[in-house]
Amino acid sequence: MTDKMIVVIGASAGGPRVLKQIFTDLPMLNCSIIVVQHMPNFINESIAQSLNSVTEMEVRLFHQDEVLKDRVVYVVPSEYHAKVIQNRQIQLRQGERVNYVCPAVDVTMLSLHQEPGVRHLGILLTGMGRDGAEGMRHIKHIGGQTIAQNEKTCAIFGMPKEAIETGCVDWVLPPDQIHQKLIAISRTPTSN
């Protein structure tokens, strides 16, 4: 039996075009993917539509209290932090910036918790600062897996570098290999 799987992808400057690379031709996967991209709010819908146009999965903006579904990619809207409650439900809230940003990747990743039958994957892409580093460490500590974008393909190798320095990153990969790894992991029918 395949476990439930939650993927959180964090990105900042340079992220939209890397996300496009990762999602292009991405087949239907039995997992929920949450995208936390630092961006101005007026392009939220455009980003979601752009990704939706290149993958078989459904890509859309999160709504308050929405229950996570498999085969859906959720884009966190600007100016809201997104927490995953009990690995199932999304809670959006406006609040203080964390790591200078809202939404913060750390807030979403740190809200995940260890649970039998639930797998977690954290992916941290290009961007400045250290948002996501603690979240990646947390995912590793609760038994999940982690991928950071490699330096050569990053517009800014800040966030991935900080995550790698925590010692909690399993793979450092370019976008095309992140695409492949995401497919491979989501199709691995194993329980922890």
Add this chain to the structure above:
Amino acid sequence: MEKNVMVVDDDLAVLNTVKRILEYAGFQVMAVDSGAACLKALKNGFHGLILMDVVMPEMDGWETIQTIVDQGLAKDNIICMLTAKETPDSRMDLLKEYILDYITKPFAAQQLIDIVTEYIDYLPSV
């Protein structure tokens, strides 16, 4: 929808090169050589994608973007940094949500066209 791009750079060689590349690719390009000129263009109704140099005399790229934000001129405009500096300034921390990408000079013409083409589609219609 018109594909408007504003290039902001005090280096006239860069300014002219970027303008020529993007015009050849079919974009409407406004080239300005200072942060002040960028602000003036925005106040005059420019709407589109802004390619912003970081190091400029008087008002640098960060100060210009901060002023754009403070004066409410960021709405509906996408900003990408265009810079020779490989390491971004920590002042970007506070502006992260307004800066969608960071393009390091020198860049290939096709790379620039690809990035601008990608982001111009994110702009809302006005």
